[in-house]
Amino acid sequence: MGETASWVPEGVNTELPSAARVYDYLLGGGHNFPGDRALADKLVKVVPARDMARLNRAFLRRAVLYLVEQGIDQFLDLGSGIPTVGNVHEIAQDANPDARVLYVDYEPVAIAHSELLLESNPRASALQADMRDPERIVASPRTRELIDFDRPLGLLMVGVVQFIPDDDDPWALVARYRELLAPGSHLALSAFTWDNAPAGMAGAVEVFRNSQDPIFPRTRGEILRMLTGFDLVEPGLVYTPQWRPEREEDAADAARSNLYAGVAVASG
Numbered sequence: 001m002g003e004t005a006s007w008v009p010e011g012v013n014t015e016l017p018s019a020a021r022v023y024d025y026l027l028g029g030g031h032n033f034p035g036d037r038a039l040a041d042k043l044v045k046v047v048p049a050r051d052m053a054r055l056n057r058a059f060l061r062r063a064v065l066y067l068v069e070q071g072i073d074q075f076l077d078l079g080s081g082i083p084t085v086g087n088v089h090e091i092a093q094d095a096n097p098d099a100r101v102l103y104v105d106y107e108p109v110a111i112a113h114s115e116l117l118l119e120s121n122p123r124a125s126a127l128q129a130d131m132r133d134p135e136r137i138v139a140s141p142r143t144r145e146l147i148d149f150d151r152p153l154g155l156l157m158v159g160v161v162q163f164i165p166d167d168d169d170p171w172a173l174v175a176r177y178r179e180l181l182a183p184g185s186h187l188a189l190s191a192f193t194w195d196n197a198p199a200g201m202a203g204a205v206e207v208f209r210n211s212q213d214p215i216f217p218r219t220r221g222e223i224l225r226m227l228t229g230f231d232l233v234e235p236g237l238v239y240t241p242q243w244r245p246e247r248e249e250d251a252a253d254a255a256r257s258n259l260y261a262g263v264a265v266a267s268g
């Protein structure tokens with residue numbers, strides 16, 4: 001009997017931890033390997049990684065609901081991760097059954113599992129692609145089937161830009177996506193920051209160094225600069241639990257977040 005579980009796509013390097021699988025493990029999912037779990041176990045010693053993951057996931061949910069309220073009915077989710085409880089299509093289609101969602105991730109386990117989950121959902125699909133290649137993503141038939149760039153869409157970059165090094169210019173990348181968006185489109189973004197716990201996050205950088213996805217936390221100013229050309233909606237760029245919390249007391253977790261989050265509109 002082989003040791004590889006049936007859900008593992010061929011050619012996946014199960015030895016080298018991946019952010020998608022580490023995140024899955026931190027959220028209590030089952031699509032991860034010993035190396036991913038070992039990395040996560042090191043991570044929780046330097047930062048409150050389980051809380052960071054949970055608070056980020058909760059921001060994603062609130063942001064998607066907010067976008068649906070703004071009339072957004074199509075979502076392009078970049079760095080979508082391994083499906084877990086409260087996926088974008090579930091949140092959006094629960095509120096609006098006609099909502100369409102394209103998941104994009106470069107991690108094969110994330111895409112294989114998304115495809116399985118979406119088999120019978122004609123309004124949601126998954127594409128294996130690197131978000132640093134917007135032209136390929138936009139031109140893909142899978143994208144074209146679901147997303148109309150001439151209409152406002154919800155662009156999600158939740159918990160992902162910290163995997164893009166300065167050398168790959170995440171600022172220019174977000175700006176390129178901005179050019180592709182119709183007015184009224186919204187961007188929901190969250191990203192790792194040093195600001196709250198510089199020593200802990202320096203430890204996290206070390207832990208992620210031996211993975212498929214090294215991390216690059218940033219200051220608030222650096223993250224704000226990614227939103228050039230967008231107008232932030234209230235309350236602006238804040239720690240994940242501070243973004244429109246459902247209960248006032250939820251915002252008290254801000255010090256454990258280590259991710260800034262915001263939603264911004266592409267105005268005319």
Ligand SMILES: C[S@@+](CC[C@H](N)C(=O)[O-])C[C@H]1O[C@@H](n2cnc3c(N)ncnc32)[C@H](O)[C@@H]1O
Nearest residue numbers: 020023079080081105106107130131158159163
């Ligand atoms: C921390 S998870 C976030 C998942 C989900 N967006 C959420 O917030 O719950 C980050 C995901 O981004 C993906 N990722 C990192 N860099 C990427 C890139 N350049 N292109 C596509 N996906 C990427 C990883 O594979 C991982 O699944």
